[in-house]
Amino acid sequence: xxxxxxxxxxxxxxxxxxxxxxxxxxxxxxxxxxxxxxxxxxxxxxxxxxxxxxxxxxxxxxxxxxxxxxxxxxxxxxxxxxxxxxxxxxxxxxxxxxxxxxxxxxxxxxxxxxxxxxxxxxx
Numbered sequence: 001x002x003x004x005x006x007x008x009x010x011x012x013x014x015x016x017x018x019x020x021x022x023x024x025x026x027x028x029x030x031x032x033x034x035x036x037x038x039x040x041x042x043x044x045x046x047x048x049x050x051x052x053x054x055x056x057x058x059x060x061x062x063x064x065x066x067x068x069x070x071x072x073x074x075x076x077x078x079x080x081x082x083x084x085x086x087x088x089x090x091x092x093x094x095x096x097x098x099x100x101x102x103x104x105x106x107x108x109x110x111x112x113x114x115x116x117x118x119x120x121x122x123x
Contacts, residue, residue, distance in 0.1 A: 018082035018091075025075040026093040029102070032062070036109055043116040052117070059110055071103075 039055045042048060069077055079091035089099035098105075 014082040018079055021075055021079045021082065022091055022093050025073065025079070025091055028075070029092060029094070032058075032106070035059070036106065036113070039113050040109070040116075043113055043120055046120045048117070048120060056114075066103075 035055045035058055039052060042052045042055075065074065066072070073091075076091045083090050087096055087099075089096045092099055094102070
């Protein structure tokens with residue numbers, strides 16, 4: 001039992017934890033890609049249903065979470081415990097350029113979707 005007390009993090013242990021955070025972060029990123037492409041399809045084809053509103057709610061919830069964490073994903077905050085990297089993709093399995101611009105890409109695409117949705121609802 002004494003061996004488990006005051007166990008210090010090791011570089012290998014941090015690497016495993018960072019890899020787990022990156023995997024979870026990437027899976028959530030993929031999920032939101034599915035949600036945003038569904039939203040785009042639904043509003044372009046004027047198939048506005050409960051899933052459109054649920055999807056918008058998910059993005060609203062994501063926005064609130066980002067605001068609460070200083071415009072950083074909570075998984076990024078968690079990953080900083082296991083890495084000193086300053087790269088934009090240190091916490092996710094994406095190319096660095098995509099990790100850097102993901103928020104602006106999502107916000108722009110979501111704005112387009114909301115404009116199309118408003119058009120579909122008002123026509």
